[in-house]
């Protein structure tokens with residue numbers, strides 16, 4: 091299909107200092123959990139982005155000196171020349187596809203703990219680390235400032251030798267030395283680097299100058315700058331000093347990459363922010379500078395992108411998450427295939443990977459992080475190697491992904507679903523408060539499947555083992571999901587919770603399928619991701635008097651990893667939900683529940699006419715088990731394999747379900763691998 095001419099503007103080249111970007115799509119720096127530990131995975135992932143049409147592909151934050159060591163997190167590292175080959179490989183992969191490679195140099199100041207290097211980090215003032223770690227930073231004197239400037243300059247020159255086209259000065263996210271010098275909160279110095287804004291901006295200005303002098307002849311030097319910290323007069327804001335900084339430095343950098351700080355404001359999930367949420371904060375920048383401006387806001391719609399360019403908000407469309415969910419987003423717009431875009435759902439499962447210091451995964455894009463180690467490409471999949479017919483039982487995210495990917499391989503696929511709609515858990519969960527965008531997991535796959543004439547969908551078809559034996563399938567995948575438990579078992583309770591018969595007990599499935607509760611409702615969250623918190627929110631909205639009880643020390647505690655925890659807890663408090671942490675349920679009675687303190691076992695009783703148990707899911711394996719017990723009939727039925735996949739195999743995240751379905755499709759008709767089924771980046775033994 092030819093490109094829609096309305097989108098031509100997105101494919102205009104943009105001059106960035108001495109470089110030309112071939113279009114307006116700009117993958118801004120983003121962490122990924124690969125960093126210096128998984129360089130081949132990293133290079134392949136960045137290369138795929140370039141192949142997908144992003145004119146600029148950036149690294150994650152790259153430590154410019156060993157005294158800014160973010161271990162155990164896997165960020166980039168350019169401490170000395172020994173790191174150059176890793177970066178050269180990244181640059182090579184990006185250049186292979188005609189894109190520009192950008193590097194984000196970082197000095198993390200008191201944000202880094204330096205667990206590995208054991209150096210005290212340098213910062214504007216002596217201060218405890220910003221996590222609950224007993225590390226302090228060292229207040230920089232003039233000699234330290236001089237040394238830092240030299241380190242930054244050396245790192246920029248090294249980056250140029252790696253082949254990078256754009257070399258960032260990073261002053262964002264409330265995470266870098268320059269941003270800490272700029273901040274009144276972190277800088278009460280009395281020398282020429284403290285006090286007035288002119289003084290506090292000095293180090294940033296000097297770093298920019300140094301970098302421009304060192305590499306600006308051939309490389310572009312962008313600045314990444316947070317124009318608002320959402321702290322009102324306590325912090326930098328587009329209404330006050332941040333605007334002044336943009337005015338002071340307006341024409342110095344070759345590009346302004348602007349956002350809001352800190353990271354959890356910049357990368358807000360769809361549960362808390364709409365696409366485009368940063369626009370009101372950043373839109374002033376273009377009025378002040380003549381240099382290109384890049385901004386982000388989880389943009390996936392080309393119409394919204396065109397509007398941003400035409401209305402003068404930005405010159406290039408920045409993206410981290412939309413480029414993770416669909417590395418080929420620009421290409422799809424260019425080729426007139428807008429409906430094929432796999433839109434980011436704003437869940438931050440990608441961020442979870444970085445937080446857990448492992449290569450990131452993505453709910454929408456199961457190939458993310460697998461480009462090198464499993465050779466999975468987001469847009470290419472091997473053609474079928476047999477004429478097998480495949481039956482998928484269950485059309486949740488697992489079954490839909492498996493059916494789609496097998497269909498794309500060319501197999502004949504039957505997708506059977508017990509209910510009248512596709513989507514499984516995603517259909518229900520996307521109806522919960524603020525999770526509507528999660529429906530994109532279903533929408534994308536449904537559209538793709540409906541384009542494939544070799545995939546048949548059978549709705550309203552609850553299959554039993556006997557049915558399956560008559561369906562002429564050669565391979566059967568059971569993707570029947572995992573309903574929530576009704577007995578309270580989970581992390582805390584190894585046996586049924588006593589007294590459940592005496593009260594009205596509900597599971598998340600009941601609530602999602604329409605049960606409405608009134609009066610005193612106790613939500614017991616021993617699962618700790620989003621479900622407990624989101625159900626408390628829903629029930630409260632429905633008018634119940636909700637108490638959320640959890641054995642953890644805070645609500646939805648896993649969501650620290652997705653940058654949402656503080657927002658969830660704040661929202662529930664403001665809605666009037668009573669929160670009781672570090673307690674589990676001791677027993678349930680009519681109209682009341684007895685709680686026990688997880689430390690002391692001391693008990694308290696609270697009123698509850700209904701109890702919602704968010705403890706654990708249990709795989710639905712009845713069909714799988716029945717087929718296994720009839721395995722002697724498989725050969726006559728033409729069945730070669732029966733597999734249990736996704737939540738029916740082991741419950742987990744939607745990302746894990748999609749990945750499982752994808753893996754099933756990729757591995758159809760391949761040899762069984764013995765040993766580790768993916769490549770590993772092995773550490774080379776030092777010769778001394």
Ligand code: ADP
Nearest residue numbers: 484486487488508514515553570571736737747
């Ligand atoms: P997953 O996350 O692994 O995809 P889900 O729970 O989202 O799991 O989806 C499982 C789907 O399987 C649901 O839509 C459910 O209706 C369907 N299902 C369960 N049992 C059967 C069955 N026997 N026949 C057909 N569909 C089934």
Ligand code: SF4
Nearest residue numbers: 434435437438440452
């Ligand atoms: Fe978007 Fe979620 Fe994928 Fe991250 S994990 S890119 S937020 S869909």
